[in-house]
Amino acid sequence: MATLTPTRAAAASAPKKATARRDAAATREALVQAAVDEFSRSGFAGARVDEIARVAGVNKQLVYHYFESKQGLYLVALESVYAQIREKEQALSLGALEPVDAMTQLIGFSFDYLAEHPEFIALLADENRNQGQHILASERLKRMHSPFIEMLERTLERGAAQGVFRRDMDAVHLYISIAGISYFFFSNNHTLSAIFGKSLGSKGALVQRRRHVIEFALNALRP
The missing domain is CATH 1.10.357.10 (Tetracycline Repressor, domain 2)
Known part of the structure; x- marks a missing residue:
């Protein structure tokens, strides 16, 4: 069985890292867009994180992973x-x-x-x-x-x-x-x-x- 050298192993992992970064950026963008829609419709007080995650098509926990809180997501949506x-x-x-x-x-x-x-x-x-x-x-x-x-x-x-x-x-x-x-x-x-x-x-x-x-x-x- 062939063993990858450190150089080859790094080269093989590079596309995976690039894909992960693209996926993370796409997920974050989807959450921001869903947040703009939800906050503009329901306001900060009435907006639901569950609904934002559902519209973005991601797990609710990713909201807190990327933005820490509902308030953090609202601020990014405003920005x-x-x-x-x-x-x-x-x-x-x-x-x-x-x-x-x-x-x-x-x-x-x-x-x-x-x-x-x-x-x-x-x-x-x-x-x-x-x-x-x-x-x-x-x-x-x-x-x-x-x-x-x-x-x-x-x-x-x-x-x-x-x-x-x-x-x-x-x-x-x-x-x-x-x-x-x-x-x-x-x-x-x-x-x-x-x-x-x-x-x-x-x-x-x-x-x-x-x-x-x-x-x-x-x-x-x-x-």
């Missing part, structure tokens, strides 16, 4: 949805566009992202009910905002230098305003539709609101 929007914002490459075009793209993107990701709105609403305690515990989330705010500041500076934007606009306040006028429309869409007696979730209503949000924000930026 993942924030990471997605921050990555897409960075990909906008605002610096390559003229200031007005850059701001138009940013505002339109912010509106479209909320329209396409109701789970993001639901998770934010739940985290606000919890007074932001999980976000406060995440250094990663705090770091995510800095590069984007810096990109926004540079766009404002370029616009002010060209005379198309006012010079006293604060980037953080601007970002909050842009996000706020879109967020409220989606987070309260059902009640707003009921109050005004028309479907504000229809395709036509979304197109009209998107145009208004862009024009409203750009008007606020003009000197």
Whole structure:
């Protein structure tokens, strides 16, 4: 019977280790995605670890193996949805566009992202009910905002230098305003539709609101 040398034994075990790492990464990703769905639907308090594991197709104990606790999984779920929007914002490459075009793209993107990701709105609403305690515990989330705010500041500076934007606009306040006028429309869409007696979730209503949000924000930026 042939005996593997140490070199051959290491080579033979390498594919197994690589497969194990891929499987672990896939399992972790499946748990995070299932957690985003469950937490956005039921909130942190109402979400069940059993259900998250069932949807991910794994043993419940793996939740604790990878994330230590339900709270640990919730924090990673929050980080993942924030990471997605921050990555897409960075990909906008605002610096390559003229200031007005850059701001138009940013505002339109912010509106479209909320329209396409109701789970993001639901998770934010739940985290606000919890007074932001999980976000406060995440250094990663705090770091995510800095590069984007810096990109926004540079766009404002370029616009002010060209005379198309006012010079006293604060980037953080601007970002909050842009996000706020879109967020409220989606987070309260059902009640707003009921109050005004028309479907504000229809395709036509979304197109009209998107145009208004862009024009409203750009008007606020003009000197």
